[in-house]
Amino acid sequence: MSAVVVATGYGGPEVLSVIDEPVSEPGPGEVRIAVRAAGVNPIDYKAYSGAFGSDPANLPMRLGAEAAGVVTAVGENAEGPAGPVTVGDEVIAFRASGAYAADLVVPAESVVPKPEAMSWEQAAGLLLTGATAVHALHVAAPREGETLLLHGGAGGVGSIAVQLAVAQGVRVIATGSPAKHDLLRGLGAEPVAYGDGLADRVRAAAPEGVQSAIDTVGTDEAIDVSLELVEDRRRIVTIAAFGRAPGEGIALIGGGPGADPGDDIRSAARLQLTEAVADGRLDVLVARAYPMAAVATAHRDIADGHVSGKLVLIP
Known part of the structure; x- marks a missing residue:
């Protein structure tokens, strides 16, 4: 038994x-x-x-x-x-x-x-959060030298997405409570506090603009700020805002209703993730x-x- x-x-x-x-x-x-x-x-x-x-x-x-x-x-x-x-x-x-x-x-x-x-x-x-992070990065498609806004950088998906993006030469601005800012810096992100004035804080941190966004928290604030700052809505991806994504023209991924499961991407991500860990490029x-x-x-x-x-x- x-x-x-x-x-x-x-x-x-x-x-x-x-x-x-x-x-x-x-x-x-x-x-x-x-x-x-x-x-x-x-x-x-x-x-x-x-x-x-x-x-x-x-x-x-x-x-x-x-x-x-x-x-x-x-x-x-x-x-x-x-x-x-x-x-x-x-x-x-x-x-x-x-x-x-x-x-x-x-x-x-x-x-x-x-x-x-x-x-x-x-x-x-x-692997579950890691495959989700790989899928989100695939959809948001941040490129070397660009700036990515990541909502919830200290969570399971966020902490892996930060590390993978930074390893690709992407600048990551990650939201989190002030108590998590040192952790976010340790992952390679530039932390900003969520809450009133978030869009202005991101603009101050990245006056040259933000090219893509990943939302792991699902709040209206995360979606509203992403829509305000990212010009191409196809490069905004959420794993949590099931109610907002369809009407806003942004990508919804994962296992929930209406989401793109990305099965092939996530399956391929397994060996990519274990290789990144073995090479010292990724920590859980x-x-x-x-x-x-x-x-x-x-x-x-x-x-x-x-x-x-x-x-x-x-x-």
């Missing part, structure tokens, strides 16, 4: 439970992983919140999409993007349905090698790790929206 997290109903974190389920054997093209850490993401709590529907047929609902661990069994022809997967390999799995688990069976094609320098917690938090900020039994607390914390970096669960 293996511990897994399920939502037994629709609502808030109070509907979450940890239960035991039988451990499956991997079939052809599959691998089994002993999970060392699982990433926590906003889409996880939105799945059972009712935001995407409340069909009782989907209950109980397993949660999670990314995990890191050790391969304990392989099926026939178990081959991932980096080649054959074998027992004992240290790997990261994404997309991995039901990743909040002590043991996980996933298609081998969802598994990539874990960089040696990464902790389990960092590895579990790399882990804000907190929780035992699996504290999953409800983790979801309350991530829903609060003020986390710097990633939250992870430890089975």
Whole structure:
């Protein structure tokens, strides 16, 4: 038997439970992983919140999409993007349905090698936010020497997008509370405080103008300021402003209604991201790790929206 997290109903974190389920054997093209850490993401709590529907047929609902661990069994022809997967390999799995688990069976094609320098917690938090950051940068298309405005630079997606953009020679102006400004500077961004007067503060920091914008927070302020400062609306991308994006002619990406999932871009991003980590060009900020039994607390914390970096669960 293996511990897994399920939502037994629709609502808030109070509907979450940890239960035991039988451990499956991997079939052809599959691998089994002993999970060392699982990433926590906003889409996880939105799945059972009712935001995407409340069909009782989907209950109980397993949660999670990314995990890191050790391969304990392989099926026939178990081959991932980096080649054959074998027992004992240290790997990261994404997309991995039901990743909040002590043991996980996933298609081998969802598994990539874990960089040696990464902790389990960092590895579990790399690929969902990292692939989102790569997708956002692909759409916003900041070029070397240009200025990118990034709303929410200290969050999971934002902190990776800052590092990737800076590594490409892009100047990044990132919003965040004053308490996060030192962190943003450490990532290579120029921080500005959000709130009244944001557009003027950005103009003062970048009098030559802003050519693209990425919104990871979904506030009206983030969208309004981006529209005010970026001339080409096609180079404004949001992962959160589902209500605003369609009417404003800006790009909406991700897993929500009407969003571009960017499956091919995100799949290709997995090995790009692990290579960037291995080369020392990218670091994953882990804000907190929780035992699996504290999953409800983790979801309350991530829903609060003020986390710097990633939250992870430890089975």
